[in-house]
Each structure stands twice: as structure tokens, then as C-alpha cells.
Amino acid sequence: MFSHEALPPERATASTFTQVLAENLSHSDSGYTFLQQDGREHFVAWSELSREALRRGRLLLQRGLRKGERIALIVPDQQEFVLTFLGAVSVGIVPVPMYPPMGFGKFETYCESAAHILRAAGARTLLIPQNLADLLDPLRQAVEGLRAVVSEEYFAEPLVGKAAEPEAILPEDVMFLQFTSGSTAAPKGVRVTHASALANCAAIISALRLEPGRDRGVSWLPMYHDMGLVGFVLASLIVRCAVSFLPPLRFALSPRIWLDTVSRTRATVTFAPNFGLALAVKHTSAEELQRLDLSCLRVVGCGAEPNHPETLRSFAEHFAAAGLQPGAVVPCYGMAEATLAISFSEVGVPFAPDVIQKEPYHASGLARPAREAELLDGSQVSFVPCGRPIAGHRIHIVDDEGNPLPERHIGEVVFQGPSVAAGYHGDAEATQRCFTAQGLRTGDCGYLAEGVLYVTSRKKDLLVVNGRNHDPQTVEWAAAEVPGLRKGNVVAFTRPGRVSEEVVIVAELRGKDAVAVARQVRGHIQTTLSLPVAEIVLLAPGQLPKTSSGKVRRSETRQHYLGGALHGGALWPANQNTPSVHAH
Secondary structure, three states: OEOOOOOOHHHHOOOOHHHHHHHHOOOOOOEEEEEOOOOOEEEEEHHHHHHHHHHHHHHHHHOOOOOOOEEEEOOOOHHHHHHHHHHHHHOOOEEEEOOOOOOOOOHHHHHHHHHHHHHHHOOOEEEEOHHHOOOOHHHHHHOOOOEEEEHHHHOOOOOOOOOOOOOOOOOOOEEEEEEOOOOOOOOOEEEEEHHHHHHHHHHHHHHHOOOOOOOEEEEOOOOOOHHHHHHHHHHHHHHOOEEEEOOHHHHHHOOHHHHHHHHHHOOOEEEEOHHHHHHHHHOOOHHHHOOOOOOOOOEEEEOOOOOOHHHHHHHHHHHHOOOOOOOOEEEEEEOHHHOOEEEEOOOOOOOOOEEEEHHHHHHHOEOOEOOOOHHHHOOEEEEOOOEEEOOOOEEEEEOOOOOEOOOOEOEEEEEEOOOOOOOEOOOHHHHHHHEEOOEEEEEEEEEEEOOEEEEEEEOOOOEEEOOEEEOHHHHHHHHHOOOOEEEEEEEEEEEOOOOOOEEEEEEEEOOOOHHHHHHHHHHHHHHHHOOOEEEEEEEOOOOOOEOOOOOEOHHHHHHHHHOOOOOOOEEOOOOOOOOEEOOO
């Protein structure tokens, strides 16, 4: 399916982000507002942002870095991150955004993951803040040839003499490396070019109908994540829509600060993954709703992880009392390999899940609309629409051999267009496999219905039991409905069985009655999905492997399980009705 919508011509004046920065030197009417952990705010106008970014770029050249070299950024402070990221971009140095350590727990695992990213990127310089210098010294020592520099010292010195002149920057040059989340495999560095970033930003601006002066954003999304970086830093830089940035930690500690800020600043656009919407509902009481005015919001985008129909419905209904318009919730779909956005639902139109028959879906990979009688007997499955492809791009669905499939046939989602990145850095085999002449092989399963995309699961994560396909998130969501499990902290996968693959559920336990919880989970999955569960492993909070953006790592969890690294659990051999529980 191809979107014929034309891109606005005024968005096509710049061919690189260096030119965008230069254009913004003459604009000071709006800009970014950075909210600090202590509640203070700092406003940076577009002109000031460009001047400081260009100064930092010259300092990087003065320190000996050159075009094409990679500089890794572990910079939690959002203002420092933006200025340094854009400074590197302005002179052709390639920034590599990285997530900071979240604490001392699992620090060894963090260092292993960060060292992998640094080696894969070929970064020789790591920029860190002073308060992380000692903590991250083991990381510096783990990567041969890595030089760690403190950002406060690095950019405090003035330019001395004449810095080296920047080399010419072309649209096809790599702008930055965006590492994938690693939810299904080891993180890979996506080569995002100036051309692909500009194309994706232009399409985002078009899909959301963003206008300077009218629209204002609020974001708590991490800037090392593509949705926070491309969606709120880069797209707003082009269209010059003001944005208020909340530290992600402030949202994590107090989720209601997000929509409080939207209400106070009269923001029109904000985004969050599925779990962010759920947290906002959970932490906003009826009394607090009365103090909010969300009538200003045109767009509450939801993506970055599978969208649960009930979560989106609950969010829309809960915040309607605060003036949220019915069509403001906008499900979308994207990934780093596409720079960010692939599809958007229509702004202003309430989303409607596609309800399909369960049996053809599981048995034959067909998405047949459910009949009225099936809506009442539980023999249906629902999927949230991800919308239509962004302007100037195409989506089609293919089978395992790459043959196009008709509508309502489930296959792999393939994406074509100028937003597709230039492959994986240093990984020719994976690049050849995913970035094909046919388009970007997303690795996601889905289908088209009347031109609208519905994503059903990750291809690698699909549960195949007795010849029937089950998407893992549906199993995980059903398990999480049982009281005693932590929502968003459930993983479903399969293990080899005697006759067919068998389902295993690993989850974090909230409470102590593991036997009762495990029994309820097994019964609930059997009743709602007609799916037997071979084993349940219950872990203490914080034990499930997760990505930097909070997604569960299904593949890694399965590897730990098969390798015997996850101990305890509730097991159900076929001839045993009472579970034996040894929660970890």
C-alpha cells in the first residue's frame, strides 16, 4: 500500500541538518524548554541552540575529531545531550546516543551491553558527565583504545585560534548511529543519514499537521531512543514547534507530571509507549483529573511497543473527564531502521480495533472480520490499527519467500521509501538480510485491511504450538490480567516439547502467594486463549531482562531459561493438576 499524500514543499528547503541549524540562526521566537530534576526550567531559543551547537562542533574539530568518526554520548542531562548531539552533527562527526546506567543493580550487565555498543560503533571517544566519570571507569577500561572525556570540561574552554574547517556534508552522509533496543537480538547500529532523517521528519510533520506558532510538544521520552530523538528533537527543529522536555526519571518517579506539564503549557502534541499511557491512568486520581485541562491536546501518539486495545481505550475514557478529545489518541508504528515513523493513524479520528476470528488467525494466518455472534463468545482477537504509511512511502505484506500477500493475509511487514536507513554499521550480513531491494524487512508480522496496517507480533517471537500461531503479547497481556503479576513484566515464549513446542511464561511476582498466582495464570490462559501452559517461572521484581527503553527481552529471557539460569517456577507436566511452585 502506498501513500500518495504530497510532502509540504516548504519542508524540503534543507538537504542536511547542518543547513537546518544555519537556517534557525535567524529565529528566536520559540525553542526548547528543559525542565530540571528540581523543577527549574531553562529556555533555549532556536538561534541560541544553533550558535551553541555550531560552537561545540568547532570545538570537537579543534580536539582532533574528524568527519565520519564516531563519538558516543552517555549524557543524561537533556540540554547537554541536545547541544552536543547537534554540535557533532553540524561538522559531520557521527554521534552514538547511549543509555546511562539506571543504578547499581545489574551494573555488570549494563557495562557488557554498553561495551558491545561501543565496539560495534567503533567509537574511540566517549563523552560522559562529571558525576558518572568514576562509575563508568570500568567501561572505559573494558574497551581497548577508548578515551572517556568529561562533557563539562570538554566544552567549557573557548575556541583557540582557527579550528579546522568542516568538510562538506552531503545528504547521503551518516548523521548518527541509532542502536536498536535489543529486544530480539543484540543491539545493532542503524546508519541514519541526513537524507533519511529529513525525509522521516518531513513525513511526521505532514502526518501530524504540525504548524509553528500553533503546536507545542511535551516529551519525557529518553533522547537515546529514536522516538524521543527524531520525533521531538529533530522534527521540531525543522518545523520550529516549541517543545518542553521532562527528564525521564521525573516521569518514572511521578507519572502525573507528564500530563500536568501538558495542561500547564497548553501543549498540543505528546507521545508515549503503551506502558506510559497505563501509568498515567494508574497515577491520576479523579481529584487530580479535575485540575487538568487537556482540551489543548490534538495528538497523543502511542507507539514503540505493541499497543493494547484496552490500555488505549482506558486512557481515552479516563482523561475525557479532563477534556481530552476522542480522536486525540493516535496509534502509530515505527522502528530505528526506518529512522522512526512508518505509519500513523488519522489525527482526530477515534481509533477502532480490528476484531477478527480467532480460529482462522491462529490456524491459517487470515484476519477475517469477526461475526456478531463471535463478539459475544470470546472466539475473536483484537488488534489496534497502526494507520497508513507516512507520505511518500509504501507498506506491503509478504510471505516467507517475499511474495506479496493480499489484504487480510498475515505476513512480514515490508517498508519502502526515502526514510529507510542506510543499513547496519559494520554488519554487512544483517544489512543484506534486512535492507533489500524489495524494501526494509521489518521482522514484524502484520496485515493490511483497507490500506490500514495492523501489526500482530515480532516474527522471531511468534509462538507456534501444534501448528497454530500465537502472538506473544496477547499471551503476556492475558497473563498480566491475573492479580499478583506485575503488568509489563511478563514474557511468553516456547520450548521444545515431546510432540510440539510448549508455552513457558516468565513473570515478576507482586506479593508472596506464588502457588495461587501460578494456578490462576494457567487457568486464565487456558480459558481465554485455549492455550496450555507447560511451565510458569515467577521472579522477584526487577529480575526480568529489559532493554534500555523498558521493553522485555524475550529472546534473552528464553536463552536464560533454556540455559538453566532461571530457577524455580510452577511446572505442569501433562499428567499433573497441582503445580509445584518454587518462586525465584
